[in-house]
Amino acid sequence: MIGPARAPVSMRVNGEIHEIELEPRVSLLDALRDHLSLTGSKKGCDQGTCGACTVWVDDRRVLACLTLAVACEGHEISTIEGLATGGDLHPVQSAFIERDAFQCGYCTSGQIMSAVALLKEGNAATDEEIAEHMSGNLCRCAAYPHIRAAIRDVRDADTTTSGRA
Amino acid sequence: MSNAIGKPISRVDGRRKVTGAARYTAEIELPNLAHCAVVGAAVPSGRILAIDEKRVHDAEGVLAVLTHDNLTKIASQPPLLPSLAGGPAPGETFFPMQDDTVHYAGQPVAMVVADSHERAQYAASLLDITYERADSITTIEEGRATAYEAETLFGGLMPARNERGDVETALAQAPVRVDVDHHYAANHHNTLEPSATTAVWDGERLTLYDSTMGVRATQLTVAQLLGIPIAHIRVITEFVGGGFGGKAMTWPHVTLAAMAARHVRRPVRLSLTRPQTYTSHGHREEQEQRLSIGATKDGLLTAVRHEKLSVTSPFDDWAEPATGVTSQLYRCENYLGLHRMIRGNVMTPTFMRAPGESLGVSTLEVAMDRLAYATGVDPVELRLRNRASVDEHGNPWSSDGLEECLRTGARLFGWDRRDPEPRSRREGDWLIGSGMAVAAYPMAFMMPPQQARVRVYADGSAVMQCGTQEFGTGATTAMAQVAADGLGMDMNDVTFEAGDSDLPNASASVGSMGASMVSAAVHNAAIELRRQLVAMAVADTGSPLHGADASAVVVEDGRMSLGDGSAGAGETYAEMMRRNRLSMKDALGDWTPPPMDAPHGMMTFGAQFAEVAVDPDIGLVRVRRMVGVFAPGRVLNPKLARSQLMGGMLWGMSQALLEGNQMDPRSGRWGASNLGEYLVPVNADAPDVTVEFVDVTDEVAGPLGVKGVGEIGQVAMAGALMNAVFHATGRRLEALPMAAELVMDPPGTSA
Numbered sequence: 001m002i003g004p005a006r007a008p009v010s011m012r013v014n015g016e017i018h019e020i021e022l023e024p025r026v027s028l029l030d031a032l033r034d035h036l037s038l039t040g041s042k043k044g045c046d047q048g049t050c051g052a053c054t055v056w057v058d059d060r061r062v063l064a065c066l067t068l069a070v071a072c073e074g075h076e077i078s079t080i081e082g083l084a085t086g087g088d089l090h091p092v093q094s095a096f097i098e099r100d101a102f103q104c105g106y107c108t109s110g111q112i113m114s115a116v117a118l119l120k121e122g123n124a125a126t127d128e129e130i131a132e133h134m135s136g137n138l139c140r141c142a143a144y145p146h147i148r149a150a151i152r153d154v155r156d157a158d159t160t161t162s163g164r165a
Numbered sequence: 166m167s168n169a170i171g172k173p174i175s176r177v178d179g180r181r182k183v184t185g186a187a188r189y190t191a192e193i194e195l196p197n198l199a200h201c202a203v204v205g206a207a208v209p210s211g212r213i214l215a216i217d218e219k220r221v222h223d224a225e226g227v228l229a230v231l232t233h234d235n236l237t238k239i240a241s242q243p244p245l246l247p248s249l250a251g252g253p254a255p256g257e258t259f260f261p262m263q264d265d266t267v268h269y270a271g272q273p274v275a276m277v278v279a280d281s282h283e284r285a286q287y288a289a290s291l292l293d294i295t296y297e298r299a300d301s302i303t304t305i306e307e308g309r310a311t312a313y314e315a316e317t318l319f320g321g322l323m324p325a326r327n328e329r330g331d332v333e334t335a336l337a338q339a340p341v342r343v344d345v346d347h348h349y350a351a352n353h354h355n356t357l358e359p360s361a362t363t364a365v366w367d368g369e370r371l372t373l374y375d376s377t378m379g380v381r382a383t384q385l386t387v388a389q390l391l392g393i394p395i396a397h398i399r400v401i402t403e404f405v406g407g408g409f410g411g412k413a414m415t416w417p418h419v420t421l422a423a424m425a426a427r428h429v430r431r432p433v434r435l436s437l438t439r440p441q442t443y444t445s446h447g448h449r450e451e452q453e454q455r456l457s458i459g460a461t462k463d464g465l466l467t468a469v470r471h472e473k474l475s476v477t478s479p480f481d482d483w484a485e486p487a488t489g490v491t492s493q494l495y496r497c498e499n500y501l502g503l504h505r506m507i508r509g510n511v512m513t514p515t516f517m518r519a520p521g522e523s524l525g526v527s528t529l530e531v532a533m534d535r536l537a538y539a540t541g542v543d544p545v546e547l548r549l550r551n552r553a554s555v556d557e558h559g560n561p562w563s564s565d566g567l568e569e570c571l572r573t574g575a576r577l578f579g580w581d582r583r584d585p586e587p588r589s590r591r592e593g594d595w596l597i598g599s600g601m602a603v604a605a606y607p608m609a610f611m612m613p614p615q616q617a618r619v620r621v622y623a624d625g626s627a628v629m630q631c632g633t634q635e636f637g638t639g640a641t642t643a644m645a646q647v648a649a650d651g652l653g654m655d656m657n658d659v660t661f662e663a664g665d666s667d668l669p670n671a672s673a674s675v676g677s678m679g680a681s682m683v684s685a686a687v688h689n690a691a692i693e694l695r696r697q698l699v700a701m702a703v704a705d706t707g708s709p710l711h712g713a714d715a716s717a718v719v720v721e722d723g724r725m726s727l728g729d730g731s732a733g734a735g736e737t738y739a740e741m742m743r744r745n746r747l748s749m750k751d752a753l754g755d756w757t758p759p760p761m762d763a764p765h766g767m768m769t770f771g772a773q774f775a776e777v778a779v780d781p782d783i784g785l786v787r788v789r790r791m792v793g794v795f796a797p798g799r800v801l802n803p804k805l806a807r808s809q810l811m812g813g814m815l816w817g818m819s820q821a822l823l824e825g826n827q828m829d830p831r832s833g834r835w836g837a838s839n840l841g842e843y844l845v846p847v848n849a850d851a852p853d854v855t856v857e858f859v860d861v862t863d864e865v866a867g868p869l870g871v872k873g874v875g876e877i878g879q880v881a882m883a884g885a886l887m888n889a890v891f892h893a894t895g896r897r898l899e900a901l902p903m904a905a906e907l908v909m910d911p912p913g914t915s916a
Contacts, residue, residue: 002291003225003284025283034282039192040185042406044357045439049840052357080185089183097179100808104637105182106357106406112183128849135847138840140357140407141637142815143808144851 009070013038014082024070028062029053031069032079040080040109044138051137054110055079061117061136080109083116091157092116095150103141111137115151124155168721169646169656170869173804177642177661178404178635187404190376191361191436198363199228200282201425201435202289203418205271205444209510209833210301213265213274217293221277224291226284228429231276236262237424240392245481245513246320248382248413248673251613253389256414256447257513259480260390262421267296268479269510270834271444273417278429282436301510301833305348305451305476308507312474315482315506322611325482327492329557330499335468339459343535348900349524350825351835352449352517353442355845358406360446361436362419364426369393373400375419378408379673380632380666386415387423400666405636409816410516412636413675416446440838443826447515450475451828454487454528459499464540464547466497471529474505478513482506485516487525490605490880493557493766494529495548500557510833516675518816519876522606524901527884530602534888535897543585544888545575548603556766563865564872566796567603567770570859574601574794577855578774587895595778597789598893602881604771604795608872609676610758615686616669619648619694620751625723625739627652628660629690632668633683638875639805640679646801647684647869651691653720654738661687669753677769677873680801682758685867690754695720697752702741709734756867765865769872771795773814773885779893784905786890788818788852791882796859798872803858806874811854813878819846821883825902844902 006021013036020035029046032038032055044052046065053064056078083090092115095101102108114137118124123133130148139147181187206213218230239260243253261273275292279285302308315325336342363374371393377383380400388395405412418435426433437445452475459468471491475484488502533551537544548571555561575581583599584590590597617631629648635641641661649656662668671683699718702708702725710718710725719728726735742750759765774792779785793814800806823844827836837843856878863870883901890908891897898907 001225002220002223003287023281023283025287030282033192037194038185039188042189042358043191043436044359044406045840047439047839047841049439050357080183084184089180093183096183097175100175100804102179102182102637103639103808103812104357104407105178105187105404106189108182109185131849131851135849138357138845138847140355140409140845141808142812142819142846142851144815144846144848145811145853146808147848 010073011069011077013077014079022069024068026069027065028067028069028072029064032064038079038081042106042109044106051114052107052110054113054137056113056117061114080113083112090116091154092150095153099146099150099153101143101146101150103143107137107139111139111147119151119155124151169649170801172802174642174646174802176639176805177645189358189404189406190363190374190402191434193363193374195363195365195432197431199278199280199429199431199433200285201422201433202277202285203273203435203441204275204289204292205441206267206274207270208267208296208298209270209303211267211297211299213267214295214297216275220291221288224284224288226280227277227288228280229278231425231428232274233262233264238263239390241389243386243389244320248379249609249675249678250611251672253385254382254414255386256416256515257478257481261417269512273421276421276425278425278433302507303509303511303828303833304830305453305474305507307830308476308509312505312507315484315504318482318484318486318504323486325504327488327502328500332468332470332499332501335499336457336459336470339467340462341460341536341539342457343532343539344457345528345532345535346455346899347453347528349452350827350902351451352820352824353826353843354409354411354517355442355840355843356407356409356411359437359439359442360412360418361434362422363432363434364423365432366426370397371423373398373419373423375400375402376405376412377402378405378412378634378636378675380634380664381670382673383415383419384666387420390420391423402634402664405634408636409518410520410675411446413516413673418445439840443835443838444512447513449517450477450484450514454524456528456532458532458536460536460540462540464536464542464550466495466551468499469497471502472505476509476511477506478511479508481513483513485521487521489607490522490526491529493553494603494605495551496553518813519606519879523817523820523879523883526605526881530881530884531887534600544601545571545580560764560766563765563767564798564861564863565770566859566861570770570772570794570796573857573859574772574774574792577857578792580774587892594780596781596893597776597778598889599776600885600888600892601772601774602885602888604773604877604880606677606769606876606880608767608769608866609678610761612672612678612682612758614755614757615671615682616753616755617686617690618669618751618753619690620749621694621738622749623739623742623747625737626658627654628662629687630662630668631671631683631687632666633663633671633679634674635663638674638679638809639802640674640683642805643680643801644683644687647687648691651688652695654723658723677875677877681867681871681873682756684801684869684871685756686754688868689756690752693754694752698738698750699725705741707744708741709736759865763865769797769877771877773882775885775889777886777889777893779890779908781894781910784909786822786903786908788886790852792855793878794857794859795877796861797874797877798861798863798866799870800858801871807856809874810856810878813876814854814882815846815851816879817882818886821886821901821903823902
């Protein structure tokens with residue numbers, strides 16, 4: 001038969017360890033969605049162009065569709081499902097609701113994972129900076145001005161995450 | 166009575182969307198799920214000579230290979246009618262894999278089903294298909310000589326030609342004449358969620374999880390294609406990742422998923438890949454629009470001729486109707502609008518946001534801008550001078566608001582500070598220009614009666630149900646508001662359920678009619694149940710309201726009273742129901758739309774203003790600000806309506822600056838088939854947008870007077886931007902999108 005054999009992989013996602021069997025060609029995105037039932041990360045293009053699959057690997061933003069799951073062994077993966085603490089939304093999640101920073105919601109997980117990261121990175125000092133650093137995440141509903149407003153709100157509410165400029 | 170309607174309430178599904186908990190079609194978990202990979206034709210025309218499957222069957226996990234040799238034949242092909250009409254609504258009248266003929270590149274020619282996504286995709290890549298290619302036509306340029314005038318559009322619902330007076334004579338005699346001749350590239354929806362369908366058979370019964378803007382359309386179309394009873398099909402779509410018209414019709418992949426699932430006797434998920442979305446659910450067609458205006462020296466219109474030429478498929482006369490606004494926005498006695506088509510080797514084009522009129526009105530409004538310069542009349546004043554107070558049949562608008570939209574927009578934008586002289590404003594390397602356009606979009610009451618069902622439980626909670634869909638419009642939020650107000654309850658006690666064909670009938674949410682028609686049914690259901698509950702109370706000897714005049718009873722927060730506060734006589738629905746041992750009570754509400762020939766002009770109006778900065782050396786256009794003012798009737802939720810209008814305006818910007826796909830006539834394939842090459846705006850492209858409402862009351866558009874906001878935001882924004890770029894650079898553009906080489910100063914000219 002043609003095709004690679006499955007092999008055991010240990011994945012640490014949102015602080016939890018999962019032991020699963022994967023073919024080495026399985027992307028991190030498909031591993032999350034099809035094997036771990038974590039469908040919050042979205043598949044908009046599977047080609048690295050839309051950003052809907054944005055997750056963090058060791059706190060760095062990556063496109064899960066262009067990352068092989070087996071290459072993530074030994075690394076900490078964070079997804080949208082791990083962002084809220086208990087029942088409390090992350091401030092960026094709350095701000096997205098308040099500012100109506102989404103419509104269909106399909107890009108939203110990726111937008112929020114990017115937004116939280118860029119605040120941490122210190123890349124949110126100005127609207128221009130926010131726009132530039134959020135431009136890897138497409139929103140076809142074009143909620144972009146509201147996405148900027150949501151990020152601004154969180155930046156201004158918490159001085160520890162303000163941009164370094 | 167209006168406690169929730171009109172309030173800027175946040176989305177009821179917001180929490181699920183920001184936590185990743187909202188499950189879209191391709192995320193539904195099912196035991197024993199198989200995955201289907203579709204293989205599209207590599208040539209645009211010809212036939213399949215051979216399909217070599219041998220290596221596919223050697224691949225791990227393959228369950229089936231389906232081709233025209235072994236796929237079930239369809240039972241019968243429904244005609245092409247818009248899904249709003251409420252019947253079967255195939256996107257095209259061609260069903261693939263019935264024989265060896267290839268009509269367009271990307272047409273499904275095989276399916277490979279395997280036990281995992283990766284295995285299906287890989288196995289499909291091993292399929293070896295040999296074609297005999299025939300000559301093809303895929304562009305206007307190739308097919309110009311074969312163009313024909315269509316008799317009707319939209320499956321016969323609309324005439325392709327519309328004429329009054331004597332336009333040729335009037336044009337010839339006009340003191341002032343302007344002519345525009347534009348080319349518009351094809352557009353693709355690119356919803357961020359690619360269309361997907363999961364099919365599950367249980368004996369003779371079929372459940373389809375489908376990313377659709379119309380569960381009923383999917384149900385009826387698939388039933389006819391498969392030849393099974395409608396009652397045996399249930400269609401579910403809880404969350405849809407964007408529609409924009411790309412999920413408005415039922416395309417072949419939906420039924421193919423059902424056929425594949427029946428073949429392998431397992432649930433099958435068919436998820437289009439991003440490249441496949443460019444050849445699987447239609448597109449906005451490549452088109453040319455020509456428009457001529459004859460006018461007096463004061464700028465009053467005497468003649469308008471508007472012609473559209475576009476490429477359709479080999480099977481269907483499909484063109485977005487582009488002249489429904491041109492025919493009646495301005496007073497003009499002599500008018501001709503017509504649509505010509507070319508049969509090409511492409512799939513049938515389809516609705517795409519603000520279908521037809523996004524470009525139709527843009528064309529008109531560029532011509533009006535030229536007329537403003539030709540006559541020396543201010544562009545806003547020119548529109549005010551010409552605007553019609555009645556439609557093309559002489560019927561008054563059901564509601565208007567255009568004049569106030571124009572005046573409010575001009576004020577918010579600062580139009581009076583504009584120097585009309587082209588190329589008169591420079592800031593460093595940038596030329597600054599501004600432009601405006603009127604937006605208008607017709608309301609089409611072609612839907613059958615709409616229904617909703619509501620149920621109040623004895624604990625004081627309620628559920629409103631309607632077979633509509635949530636694809637980002639905010640329907641589930643706005644309809645909960647409508648239901649709460651109709652029942653006289655707090656919105657937190659009311660749940661709105663949608664996205665299931667088992668629920669009462671609604672047509673597909675298209676043409677900006679979703680909010681209008683669904684809110685009408687929901688409102689009617691709610692007030693019917695309230696009427697029944699109040700009638701029970703006044704007839705009930707155990708009720709404090711026994712014997713009261715039912716018409717004097719008010720309901721607030723679920724409590725019936727005579728409006729004399731909480732101390733006065735009264736009781737809650739829940740108290741009355743529990744006393745009568747009623748666990749629940751429900752009612753069905755329906756709404757019949759006004760007839761198509763009702764004596765009212767049905768149109769939604771708005772005005773668009775934009776400012777651009779153009780670098781004439783490199784042809785770069787940046788939109789600096791946009792102002793849109795709209796009169797969409799009653800606004801159910803201004804927060805969500807503003808978002809939709811803002812999105813529409815940015816779609817117009819995108820259409821003007823970025824979006825366009827070029828067909829390669831040699832291969833007969835689209836040049837772009839991914840989001841790296843088909844450009845859509847990113848965050849840094851999108852300026853801040855001002856959206857304002859003009860309040861108009863509409864007595865015709867349903868009991869709440871809702872006119873809808875899905876399309877109007879986009880209409881003519883591209884035209885406003887074309888006018889703004891002219892104002893900045895002094896040169897007219899004649900094609901969209903505005904490629905840099907079209908915008909930049911020609912070589913040898915100096916700035």
